[in-house]
Amino acid sequence: MKxxxxxxxxxxxxxxxxxxxxxxxxxxxxxxxxxxxxxxVYNVVHLVNGNLGDKSFFDSAESGLKALEEAGRIKHxxxxxxxxxxxxxxxxxTLYEVAGSGEYDLIVCGTYQMPDYLKEVATKYPDQKFAxxxxxxxxxxxxxxxxxxxxxxxxxxxxxxxxxxxTSQTSVANINDKKVVGFVGGVDSPVINDFLYGFLxxxxxxxPEVKVDTRYVNSYVDxxxxxxxxxxxxxxxxxxxxxxxxxLSGNGAAEAAAETGKAWFIGVDSDQELTLPADQRAVCLTxxxxxxxxxxxxxxxxxxxxxxxxxxxxxxxxxxxGVGIVTDKNFAAIxxxxxxxxxxxxQEAVASGKITVPSAIGDTSKGxxxxxxxxxx
Amino acid sequence: MFSQLMSxxxxxDFLFSIIRITAPILFAALGAVVAEKAGVTNxxxxxxxxxxxxxxxxxxxxxxSWVLGVLMAVLVGIxxxxxxxxFNLKLKTDIILAGIAVNMLGxxxxxxxxxxxVHMKGNTGSLSSANILIPTINIPLIDRIPVLRxxxxxxxxxxxxxxxxxxxxxxxxxxxxxxLNIRAVGENANAASSVGVSVxxxxxIAIGISGxxxxxxxxxxxxxxSQGWNSGMVAGRGFIALAAQAMGRGEPVGAMLSSLxxxxxxxxxxxxxxxxxxxxYNYLVASIPYIVTIxxxxxxxxxxxxxxxxxxxxxEEK
Numbered sequence: 001m002k003x004x005x006x007x008x009x010x011x012x013x014x015x016x017x018x019x020x021x022x023x024x025x026x027x028x029x030x031x032x033x034x035x036x037x038x039x040x041v042y043n044v045v046h047l048v049n050g051n052l053g054d055k056s057f058f059d060s061a062e063s064g065l066k067a068l069e070e071a072g073r074i075k076h077x078x079x080x081x082x083x084x085x086x087x088x089x090x091x092x093x094t095l096y097e098v099a100g101s102g103e104y105d106l107i108v109c110g111t112y113q114m115p116d117y118l119k120e121v122a123t124k125y126p127d128q129k130f131a132x133x134x135x136x137x138x139x140x141x142x143x144x145x146x147x148x149x150x151x152x153x154x155x156x157x158x159x160x161x162x163x164x165x166x167t168s169q170t171s172v173a174n175i176n177d178k179k180v181v182g183f184v185g186g187v188d189s190p191v192i193n194d195f196l197y198g199f200l201x202x203x204x205x206x207x208p209e210v211k212v213d214t215r216y217v218n219s220y221v222d223x224x225x226x227x228x229x230x231x232x233x234x235x236x237x238x239x240x241x242x243x244x245x246x247x248l249s250g251n252g253a254a255e256a257a258a259e260t261g262k263a264w265f266i267g268v269d270s271d272q273e274l275t276l277p278a279d280q281r282a283v284c285l286t287x288x289x290x291x292x293x294x295x296x297x298x299x300x301x302x303x304x305x306x307x308x309x310x311x312x313x314x315x316x317x318x319x320x321x322g323v324g325i326v327t328d329k330n331f332a333a334i335x336x337x338x339x340x341x342x343x344x345x346x347q348e349a350v351a352s353g354k355i356t357v358p359s360a361i362g363d364t365s366k367g368x369x370x371x372x373x374x375x376x377x
Numbered sequence: 378m379f380s381q382l383m384s385x386x387x388x389x390d391f392l393f394s395i396i397r398i399t400a401p402i403l404f405a406a407l408g409a410v411v412a413e414k415a416g417v418t419n420x421x422x423x424x425x426x427x428x429x430x431x432x433x434x435x436x437x438x439x440x441x442s443w444v445l446g447v448l449m450a451v452l453v454g455i456x457x458x459x460x461x462x463x464f465n466l467k468l469k470t471d472i473i474l475a476g477i478a479v480n481m482l483g484x485x486x487x488x489x490x491x492x493x494x495v496h497m498k499g500n501t502g503s504l505s506s507a508n509i510l511i512p513t514i515n516i517p518l519i520d521r522i523p524v525l526r527x528x529x530x531x532x533x534x535x536x537x538x539x540x541x542x543x544x545x546x547x548x549x550x551x552x553x554x555x556x557l558n559i560r561a562v563g564e565n566a567n568a569a570s571s572v573g574v575s576v577x578x579x580x581x582i583a584i585g586i587s588g589x590x591x592x593x594x595x596x597x598x599x600x601x602x603s604q605g606w607n608s609g610m611v612a613g614r615g616f617i618a619l620a621a622q623a624m625g626r627g628e629p630v631g632a633m634l635s636s637l638x639x640x641x642x643x644x645x646x647x648x649x650x651x652x653x654x655x656x657x658y659n660y661l662v663a664s665i666p667y668i669v670t671i672x673x674x675x676x677x678x679x680x681x682x683x684x685x686x687x688x689x690x691x692x693e694e695k
Binding site: 050051052053082083084086087188213215216218219220221222223224225227228229231232233235236237248251252255275276277278279280281369373376377 | 390398481492498499507650659
């Protein structure tokens with residue numbers, strides 16, 4: 001009996017290997033077809049160190065790649081590697097696998113969790129090209145890696161201008177006479193503080209009397225704790241607009257705003273007004289956008305134009321479409337015209353370079369931290 | 378700074394938040410108490426809460442009834458508990474390994490389930506709505522008494538269930554024959570089996586009850602505390618509950634008191650991070666709950682040592 005089982009299992013294994021091969025050859029076939037055209041069709045693999053469906057970061061990257069694929073400019077494949085601690089060993093393994101296969105013109109990955117793995121693999125495979133978004137840990141150390149970063153400080157500045165103009169509009173529902181707004185951050189790190197720095201600067205330039213209650217959840221998934229912190233901001237300090245910059249935790253701030261009915265929520269990375277439950281959607285005034293998708297399109301544009309950025313960091317701001325702010329739906333319906341105009345003016349000023357927003361990344365003078373502490377209520 | 382802290386802490390809102398933070402920890406801690414009494418260490422509480430939270434929320438969405446959602450969460454908890462029991466008692470797997478497996482299921486399996494059932498990933502997003510959340514109860518008269526009302530009134534149905542369960546678990550363990558059997562099996566399984574108690578049956582029951590409590594904790598997380606489910610949302614509360622069980626000496630009332638201590642510490646942490654000038658010490662502030670635990674354990678150890686010394690002295694004098 002055991003023998004039979006062993007034989008059956010062996011057959012199954014052989015079958016699965018054969019079956020795998022077949023599908024592989026299938027995907028390779030169409031790759032060669034459009035090569036006859038002048039523009040190259042890049043074969044791209046997107047490694048997600050988490051799961052799609054975060055409705056912000058990874059989804060944005062994916063939508064950019066999809067748009068490129070639909071335009072016939074790339075072929076792409078996405079591998080979801082999972083985001084828990086147990087999944088981490090898989091990340092390195094998968095990187096080695098896709099780099100070793102030599103199938104791809106470009107390997108795309110992202111977030112602050114990947115650079116160590118990427119550096120190891122990029123050093124082993126110097127001819128393979130890599131792009132990493134939203135990280136700048138090892139810029140320039142590998143000549144085959146491009147680091148794409150976003151001027152989240154630009155985005156923060158716009159949100160700051162909006163929040164500061166909005167908090168004194170006491171005729172609008174939920175806005176109290178206290179000039180206090182809130183910031184719920186993921187962790188006290190340079191990237192999160194970069195959002196914060198722009199936010200604080202935007203507020204300071206608009207109305208220096210406005211105070212900002214800043215708290216960090218120390219987790220990107222603990223919605224409940226974020227909610228507790230936002231409730232405290234609303235009840236103790238009278239915050240009437242709260243910006244949640246903490247991944248999934250950030251939604252806790254939206255719940256707090258909706259539940260108390262005393263505050264508005266501002267989203268981040270993607271248009272959260274589209275994805276929140278109905279009652280939270282109603283209190284989501286706008287969102288700061290980090291257009292990871294746009295940045296990947298920009299990168300392919302640059303490659304097509306013959307400009308290569310390997311071994312450097314490209315920092316994309318308002319001009320390149322790397323960041324932005326949502327200005328339709330609730331924003332258009334609820335924000336008074338004066339506030340909308342202020343945001344528009346700030347958008348133009350930042351894009352034209354009239355205003356340069358300072359960055360917390362690589363800032364050793366700790367300007368963001370000092371400003372944060374000075375603006376606490 | 379101190380007066381600012383006082384103005385934040387001396388509020389009814391603060392008392393309310395302690396109770397709210399405590400409830401899910403208390404559920405899981407009671408689960409740990411029952412299992413541990415039967416000699417089974419259920420470290421799968423975290424994963425059980427994750428899976429129950431997801432399925433409870435989804436069932437409440439499909440049926441538009443929070444009651445069915447909570448029942449589903451409890452059912453899932455029981456099934457996961459029995460599954461762990463099956464692996465441990467029937468297939469002789471180490472219970473810790475079975476627990477780790479359930480926790481991994483809670484981390485990755487839930488994402489898979491979510492995608493399979495509703496084709497969403499990461500969180501349940503807009504599926505949740507106010508009408509399928511667990512309702513809150515305002516107790517008449519008490520809701521007009523300051524301070525007391527934030528402790529006793531306006532909480533969710535499950536919060537009351539959590540604190541009532543402390544009493545129920547105590548009655549179960551100390552006033553029923555099943556409780557006697559559970560304790561006997563936990564103290565000495567061989568002795569219990571020699572007088573005709575079916576050790577395996579008792580352990581199945583105990584770990585099933587344990588899972589049911591974890592299920593209630595999960596339902597609390599996704600159907601009241603947060604509106605909807607997202608991956609990783611339990612965020613270590615199942616493990617904190619294990620610590621609460623240990624700190625409470627494995628007794629229901631002790632577990633409740635240590636859960637409340639954790640709740641207090643977490644509530645304090647959430648407030649303290651908002652104080653002027655403390656944001657830079659964010660990581661230090663984040664460790665408040667753990668410092669409280671260590672201090673609690675030291676006080677507890679010191680008091681037991683003193684009691685043991687006094688005991689020895691008394692017996693020597695005799």
